[in-house]
Amino acid sequence: MNADYLVAFLASTAGAATPVIFASMGELVAERAGVLNLGLEGMMLTGAVMGFAVTLSTGSAGLGLGAAALAGMALALLFAFLVLTLQTNQVATGLALTLFGVGLSAFLGRSLAGQTVEPLAKLSIPVLSDIPFVGPLLFRFDLMVYASIALAVGTGWMLARTRLGLLIRAVGESPHSAHAIGFHVNMLRYAAVVFGGAMAGLAGAYMSMALTPMWVEGMTAGRGWIALALVVFATWKPRGVVLGAYLFGGVTVLQFHGQGFGLEIPSEFLSMLPYLATIVVLVYICRDPKTILLNKPMSLGQNFKAD
Template sequence: MMTTELLIAFLASTAGAATPLVVASMGELVTERSGVLNLGMEGMMLVGAVVGFGVTLSTGQMSLGLLAAMLAGMAMALIFGFLVLTLQTNQVATGLALTLFGIGLSAYLGRGLAGQTVTPMPHLEFPVLSQLPFVGPLLFRFDAMVYFSLALVLLVAYMLARTRLGLLIRAVGESPQAAHAIGYPVIGLRYGTVLFGGALAGLGGAYLSLALTPMWVEGMTAGRGWIALAQVVFATWKPRGVVVGAYLFGGVTMLQFHGQGMGLAIPAEFLSMLPYLATIVVLMIICRNPQTILLNKPVSLGQNFKPD
């Protein structure tokens, strides 16, 4: 039977499960709005997770671990950017290769780290607010990354809709030829968005190894990089849709841990696959209407551009 304590625990854990998806998806959304499709999210998140954990374990400073994870994600993204933007390789094939490279590299770097733990990211405490019944645990007892992820959504939404930089990113995504013709640095701008996406992918991966499960486990992203890519499509390339999709996925994910306490007589194996099944179903529903899926899709997404 659902109790108040169980409901609070379920909703609070949903926010934690959604946070790495929100962070990684926002990076990919900005990258795709510039016309670049990076399928290497899974690999970048894994590298960010192992580097962030390793640096935190060796230094004892979580801030250094998060910074190192962002730099590792950017390094992976730089490889992708050089191949795609400078050498003009196929974006889909290069992204898939980057994921495979990231899986292998993270396994190599993580040798000797398995089984060790770090102190998990602490939760913030707000005077009076954190002690409020029901509302306090739901809104004012999370770690800083949960609040950062929500602030990030607002900042990216504002940047894309209200700033000159956002207009340039969207213009390049719609027609890089036209943007180049009037003097805008298309390749430079795309490099910037790719690096931004890599930094957030690394940060999202580090949240897994430093907060959700404060240890390194090989392959611990468990497909979240692919889910982050799907979230961008689910959101029709809008920041607010990313939050909805991520929290939906997070809630379904948490069902496998809280299902028995809620009285759900469902096999554990089915609950484990439920998050991915839910993602597929949602994407199928969206894709039934081509106009919906194409509403905000950048026209040049996945297409290389070479300045004359």
């Protein structure tokens, strides 16, 4: 393996991990508040098609990202209304949201197939970007890659060090106790779910505006489910999400760089590796229930209704 292949592999890994980090961080905040949203895949696809469509029509990547975030928030708000206000089952509602998002994105994207947009611009920092090996790995990514790391750091700090984080965790652990001392449980849960929707929308937009700057039906290819799995893999900790996302990203791009590395492995096997690796890691993590219970919000998936 020469240096050029290694740089290309590691840089591609960062790009592949970015949408998963955005989606997982949003879901982590929602789950820490006690809400299990299985609709990530649908929200990501809706964000992908809306971000691409707005960017294509306006030529502005910023407007495209904003539209994607709003689309994800709209679906998340619908989910929150159903499960928090109408008290529907969170699992069933999340699955329905995914199916709705898949169908909606396919409908909205019918006229967009085959068209392309300019990918998100890569930042170029004078001098630093030209450093051999280090420059391409650290200083030549688009803004969303850096934003994903900032999001992980900010989410970890918010949950661990701020009053808002304390409230979110309190609501996730014992909503009845939180309500008894005056916290607005469902209001906090609404905010957490809508934040998760915005992040899922941005995750989808990154795929249609940066990774493959075009719209392809079903282009998320299960990454919403991977994001859900990574939250468990990380035991609800932001740093674990980043680690898992980069692991998934590395295995994902291996299928594209495998031949360059001289790996004589069928392409079909390489295509299934990211999902196989996710299953293996989850089985390993879940072998000891105590590992999961250490950080799992106690009210996760449970509806709350004020007396």
